[in-house]
Amino acid sequence: MTERKPIESWLTDMDGVLMHEGVPVPGADAFIKKLRESGRPFLVLTNNSIYTARDLHARLNRIGLEVPVENIWTSALATAKFLDTQAPGGTAYVIGEAGLTTALHEAGYVMTDTDPDFVVLGETRTYSFEALTKAIRLINDGARFIATNPDNTGPSPEGALPATGSVAALITKATGKDPYFVGKPNPLMMRTGLNVIGAHSETSAMIGDRMDTDVLAGLEAGMETFLVLTGLTTKDDIRRYPFRPTQVVNSIADLVDLV
Secondary structure (H helix, E strand, O other), X not given: OOOOOOOOEEEEEOEOOOEEOOEEOOOHHHHHXXXXXXXOOEEEEEOXXXXXXXXXXXHHHHOOOOOOHHHEEEHHHHHHHHHHHHOOOOEEXXXXXXXXXXXXXXXXXXXXXXXXXXXXXXXXXXOOHHHHHHHHHHHHOOOEEEEOOOOOEEOOOOOOEEOHHHHHHHHHHHHOOOOEEOOOOOHHHHHHHHHHOOOOHHHEEEEXXXXXXXXXXXXXXXXXXXXXXXXXXXXXXXXXXXXXXXXEEOOHHHHHHHO
């Protein structure tokens, strides 16, 4: 087996790695502090497209995790970056919240419900039947279908919520058109993130709590992968997958000394 180069940059998922149900995971503050002091490039990632990077910076700051805005990378930002490379200055009908609409506006996109180039589906707590019907008709009329991420459910204090993947499946059933998912496990999200911080996959590592998104995305992007057991995945779950992370650790506290 070829020996990997030393890790020079880090990408880490947010929920389940740095925080869990709004509470910081022990060791997360030490990990972020060590990264900032080292000067190594790093990104905190999330498939959730609801919030802007500024929103997430404020949320993390409130629980004692100081992550600069420029070190936060969301599926909304990755989607806007992707669309800017595909059809600069295009138009889109968007179902989503501020994280997605702000990213698209900043990429030069115009929001419209009249003959858009794309229908872009993101996360929202208030999916509207009227908006979904409009999206279905626009896709049937030729708009290309993009979704920020394939997560089927999201967490809430009351239990699981339908997320982008589930709603995308509804639209696909109605139109016969599959979306292009930009977020994890698509390695595109990782590669665009690496480009943002000027890093290379050969010397980068991905930390996550999910095999099917975090570890798979890191693996397919050519990075080292670390699975933490503070989120959704248990040791027993790992055996169900035909791939493995580079290393399994109890929590991010176990990785502080590797920075």
